[in-house]
Amino acid sequence: MDGNWWFKFGMTALFGVVAAAWLVWTLGGWATEDEHKLWDSRLAQLEAAFENADEASKAAAEKTLTDHKQKELDQAPGWAGFFPQDKISLGLDLQGGIDLELEVDIRKAVEAAADRYSGTIVDILDEEKIDAEGKRVAGTADIMIAVEKAEEEDAARAAVLDQLGIFIFHGVEVRDGKRWLMYSFQEQFADQLRATALQQAVETIRNRIDKFGVTEPVILTKGADRITVQLPGLDDPQRAIDLVGRTAQLEFRMLHDESNWSDAKVRTVVERAVKDAGLPDNYSDEQLARALKGKIPEDSEVLWKKEFDDLEMRQVRIEPYLVNTKVDLTGEFIDYAQVATDQFNAPYVRMELNADGARIFANLSGENVGKRMAIILDENVNSAPVFREKIGGGVASIELGGTDSMEARKDAEDLVVVLRAGALPAPIEILHNRTVGQTLGDDSVKAGKTAALLALVLVLIFMVVYYRSSGLIANLAVVLNIVFILAMLAGFGATLTLPGIAGIILTIGMAVDANVIIFERIREELFAGKSVRASIAAGYDKATWTILDANITTFITGAVLYSYGSGPIKGFAVTLMVGIITSVFTALVVTRLIFDYLTHGRGIRNLSIGVKA
Amino acid sequence: MQIVKHGSTYDFVGKRRLMAVVSLIAVGLSVIIAVAGSVVDLPVSPKYGVDFAGGTEIHVRVSEGVSIADLRAGLGAIGLSDDSVQKFGGSGLEYLVRVEKVNFGAAEFFAQVEEQLKADYGADTWTSFEYDPEQSVKMTAKATRAIPAPDVGAKLRALNPDVEVTESKVEHQALVVSFPGLTDAVKKSLSGALGEDKFEVLGVEVVGPSVGAELRRNGLLSILFSLALILVYVAFRFDLSFAPGAVAALGHDVAITIGVFCIIGHEFTLPTIGALLTIVGYSLNDTIVVYDRIRENLRRYPRRDLGEVINVSLNETLSRTILTSVTTLMAVLALMVFGGPIIRDFSLALFIGVLVGTYSSIFVASPMILFLQKWLPVEVPTGEEEAEAGRRAR
Numbered sequence A: 001m002d003g004n005w006w007f008k009f010g011m012t013a014l015f016g017v018v019a020a021a022w023l024v025w026t027l028g029g030w031a032t033e034d035e036h037k038l039w040d041s042r043l044a045q046l047e048a049a050f051e052n053a054d055e056a057s058k059a060a061a062e063k064t065l066t067d068h069k070q071k072e073l074d075q076a077p078g079w080a081g082f083f084p085q086d087k088i089s090l091g092l093d094l095q096g097g098i099d100l101e102l103e104v105d106i107r108k109a110v111e112a113a114a115d116r117y118s119g120t121i122v123d124i125l126d127e128e129k130i131d132a133e134g135k136r137v138a139g140t141a142d143i144m145i146a147v148e149k150a151e152e153e154d155a156a157r158a159a160v161l162d163q164l165g166i167f168i169f170h171g172v173e174v175r176d177g178k179r180w181l182m183y184s185f186q187e188q189f190a191d192q193l194r195a196t197a198l199q200q201a202v203e204t205i206r207n208r209i210d211k212f213g214v215t216e217p218v219i220l221t222k223g224a225d226r227i228t229v230q231l232p233g234l235d236d237p238q239r240a241i242d243l244v245g246r247t248a249q250l251e252f253r254m255l256h257d258e259s260n261w262s263d264a265k266v267r268t269v270v271e272r273a274v275k276d277a278g279l280p281d282n283y284s285d286e287q288l289a290r291a292l293k294g295k296i297p298e299d300s301e302v303l304w305k306k307e308f309d310d311l312e313m314r315q316v317r318i319e320p321y322l323v324n325t326k327v328d329l330t331g332e333f334i335d336y337a338q339v340a341t342d343q344f345n346a347p348y349v350r351m352e353l354n355a356d357g358a359r360i361f362a363n364l365s366g367e368n369v370g371k372r373m374a375i376i377l378d379e380n381v382n383s384a385p386v387f388r389e390k391i392g393g394g395v396a397s398i399e400l401g402g403t404d405s406m407e408a409r410k411d412a413e414d415l416v417v418v419l420r421a422g423a424l425p426a427p428i429e430i431l432h433n434r435t436v437g438q439t440l441g442d443d444s445v446k447a448g449k450t451a452a453l454l455a456l457v458l459v460l461i462f463m464v465v466y467y468r469s470s471g472l473i474a475n476l477a478v479v480l481n482i483v484f485i486l487a488m489l490a491g492f493g494a495t496l497t498l499p500g501i502a503g504i505i506l507t508i509g510m511a512v513d514a515n516v517i518i519f520e521r522i523r524e525e526l527f528a529g530k531s532v533r534a535s536i537a538a539g540y541d542k543a544t545w546t547i548l549d550a551n552i553t554t555f556i557t558g559a560v561l562y563s564y565g566s567g568p569i570k571g572f573a574v575t576l577m578v579g580i581i582t583s584v585f586t587a588l589v590v591t592r593l594i595f596d597y598l599t600h601g602r603g604i605r606n607l608s609i610g611v612k613a
Numbered sequence B: 001m002q003i004v005k006h007g008s009t010y011d012f013v014g015k016r017r018l019m020a021v022v023s024l025i026a027v028g029l030s031v032i033i034a035v036a037g038s039v040v041d042l043p044v045s046p047k048y049g050v051d052f053a054g055g056t057e058i059h060v061r062v063s064e065g066v067s068i069a070d071l072r073a074g075l076g077a078i079g080l081s082d083d084s085v086q087k088f089g090g091s092g093l094e095y096l097v098r099v100e101k102v103n104f105g106a107a108e109f110f111a112q113v114e115e116q117l118k119a120d121y122g123a124d125t126w127t128s129f130e131y132d133p134e135q136s137v138k139m140t141a142k143a144t145r146a147i148p149a150p151d152v153g154a155k156l157r158a159l160n161p162d163v164e165v166t167e168s169k170v171e172h173q174a175l176v177v178s179f180p181g182l183t184d185a186v187k188k189s190l191s192g193a194l195g196e197d198k199f200e201v202l203g204v205e206v207v208g209p210s211v212g213a214e215l216r217r218n219g220l221l222s223i224l225f226s227l228a229l230i231l232v233y234v235a236f237r238f239d240l241s242f243a244p245g246a247v248a249a250l251g252h253d254v255a256i257t258i259g260v261f262c263i264i265g266h267e268f269t270l271p272t273i274g275a276l277l278t279i280v281g282y283s284l285n286d287t288i289v290v291y292d293r294i295r296e297n298l299r300r301y302p303r304r305d306l307g308e309v310i311n312v313s314l315n316e317t318l319s320r321t322i323l324t325s326v327t328t329l330m331a332v333l334a335l336m337v338f339g340g341p342i343i344r345d346f347s348l349a350l351f352i353g354v355l356v357g358t359y360s361s362i363f364v365a366s367p368m369i370l371f372l373q374k375w376l377p378v379e380v381p382t383g384e385e386e387a388e389a390g391r392r393a394r
Helices: A002-028 A030-049 A055-074 A078-082 A106-127 A150-163 A187-212 A237-245 A263-276 A285-292 A355-367 A405-423 A438-492 A498-527 A532-564 A567-599 B013-039 B068-076 B106-121 B149-156 B182-194 B209-237 B243-263 B270-300 B306-338 B341-374 B384-393
Strands: A097-104 A132-136 A143-147 A167-175 A178-185 A218-222 A226-232 A250-254 A300-309 A314-324 A334-341 A347-353 A373-377 A380-383 A395-399 A428-436 B055-062 B085-087 B094-099 B126-130 B138-143 B164-167 B174-178 B199-207
Touching: A097 A187, A097 A237, A106 A132, A106 A143, A106 A150, A106 A178, A106 A187, A143 A150, A143 A167, A150 A167, A150 A178, A178 A187, A187 A218, A187 A226, A250 A314, A263 A285, A263 A314, A285 A300, A300 A380, A314 A373, A314 A380, A334 A405, A347 A355, A347 A405, A380 A405, A428 B209, A438 A498, A438 A567, A438 B199, A438 B306, A438 B341, A498 A532, A498 A567, A498 B270, A498 B306, A498 B341, A532 A567, A532 B209, A532 B270, A567 B270, B013 B243, B013 B306, B013 B341, B055 B068, B055 B182, B068 B085, B068 B094, B068 B182, B106 B126, B106 B138, B106 B149, B149 B164, B149 B174, B182 B199, B199 B209, B209 B243, B209 B270, B243 B270, B243 B341, B270 B306, B270 B341, B306 B341
Parallel strands: none
Antiparallel strands: A097 A226, A097 A428, A132 A143, A143 A178, A167 A178, A218 A226, A250 A373, A300 A314, A334 A347, A347 A395, A373 A380, A428 B199, B055 B094, B055 B199, B085 B094, B126 B138, B138 B174, B164 B174
């Protein structure tokens, strides 16, 4: 061990320094904040100087200065990028906000599918010239089919099996004097229906919330039928629930006057309007609408195709469309939508309309052959297909562009989700709603800080009183421990909650445990009459497995807590587990190196560890 | 400084029968209270927080000079009983308003609405009234013809001035009647009784009844699950004969903490379950350290009596056991006193658990090995190499 201890010491020191620098950067972000402040004060001075000047020149001067500031910030030294930009994010219980747990009634989605497929089966049999009636078995997602002529039963079964390979046949039952063929969905297909229903609900909710302008919302699926929605900074649960629980608004509108408004022109007009109005990067749809006033025709508006950006974790604008304000058709007229494939195996979307919808759609497509219609969900354009011909009969095919087959299929599936969102709302139920006001969050942060500081001071004092100089080394480990925990939380992008703070405080108390085990061992060895260096070595060697065993078992309960717990409790489990890892590291590696460094080749006879041997 | 003199020889193992009786009584009492208390009506019984019981809980802070009586009077006006208002925290200005039903009063109100609409428009006009009073503050009324929402709204406001009526966006010829939820009702009645600037709603929690039951079940399962995992780990790392003792000690700690919580009338919430699991972790930590020493000493003194070895091991680790408890209790105490009211029950559970956990690792976990000796004899590691290795390490 002596041979490479300098190397170990160096590595640990380096690790400590890097972690500390990281922490300073992540927690405070002080450097850039100061620069911001400087520029803000310059802006304020300028504003004062321009008090008597007219609005236009004032705005121009401000803009120059803002640009300049941005430029300077952009030119921050290259090494700044080396440091992570993440900060520890506070949980909803600390910063205030709404935490909703929703349940999507996926059972209803399967039942609705059973309703539709009973019709589909009757249609298929009709094509085979077999008269039949079909319905869903009440209270289940099973389907029952009665064939008019008993001798056609086998042919009917063959036809269903042949054309819809998604059913399990359960035999024949006699009810109300008729023979019914009983079917249920194959489990795999039912699972797919449920998954689609959940995905559709998430999509809808994300759309809504993005429009609502919540910063950093979290929308996650949980299990087979749950959605967790976290809205930081909001404190009116009713408004959020109304927003989340509303049925999606699906609209079909024609693009406005395509001969005069090409895609390129729309884009140019929008870009110019954004620039002229000096809109910020993350302008809202309302701001844009104001900026565009007078620049586009009265009876039109700009809507965007937006996509979820995995890197930025939010919806980003992709493509503007100029559409009529007049809504030609809404989701209420759609019966059903599904992905189908043509004879070349290219996927397309097949959409079925109800009677009213079919009539409207026939007129609309007849009048607009060669023109594009935008499919809009909650005011976001999903796609804008072209009418090739008049579409009668209430069945519309939407072809996807010339992308490769895999991508086209994915696009088709996405569009189906959108079309169904308007067509069949899977009921959403709010299971749990926790709202924390800003005041309460601030109070909790303050209380958490006080408690943490007090716990730290108490433990530090106790250790020095009990173990003297060795206690100081343990204390260094405790402080380093807290630094590591915070740095790791920031690095992993974990969320700090109030129970999370409690976890850190508990770690302060428990982190010294590993050192206590070691120190007690060293004392025993000293009592046994060993030299200082031998006692230290023996103490650490013997304590190592004890410490590992004890901490691995605690870690197991932490892991169980993490997998079971919700929201804030998860935060507690995370800090507890991270605390266990860091405290084992600081106790077994860091304090040992310090002891080795202090006793290395000095022939020390007395060790200050609170006892005289 | 030394809390325990080096070479102490307290006779823990000799007192094991007495301590077993004490522990059995404490655990038995706790289990009786927790189990019987949830079935029949006892003066002490487990109380569940809103996250387990379901319902609505509104956290309110009032201005200086507003008393709990003022608050109760204000809320009495909307039919809330006196015990739905509880003091919260130590400031004397914070209260919890708690109602078990998710949307209180909605069922009665919608029954009235149904009567009224049938009387005003004729029973034949309406095809259905749909509402679920447990989950929703909205009712959908379907009619055979289109009925203007403002007309209906005007009529229904005679019943309740806050009611809103809109046309359904989903269904044809249907009206949606919505009724203010409990939070809004509370805000309104308090503004009326106290004045708008005299109170602030700090937080709201609404939990559906099905979730509460599910969370309770998950909580219990998670504790059992972690105990099972620990049993496996201890059996694997130490000896099968050690594992029941560790698990018995943990069960002991959890049961007694639950019992104390029942007796002092504190509520079980999600964080309390978190605290119980942390206690499991902490107490196990303590137990493992002792077990580790027992294992080591079994190798060192292969010829000594098992009870003696256990007693020596307990004495050797005693100062560490006490020291770690002291530092942990210091931290937990700081949390309990200064951590704010929300975290107080959590830290109280930890405090009780750490105390009981320290006791159990000395008087339950290790003597248990001795009690079980008849059925699960300890295999003394007598390997020559190991004894040799032990000598060399020293």
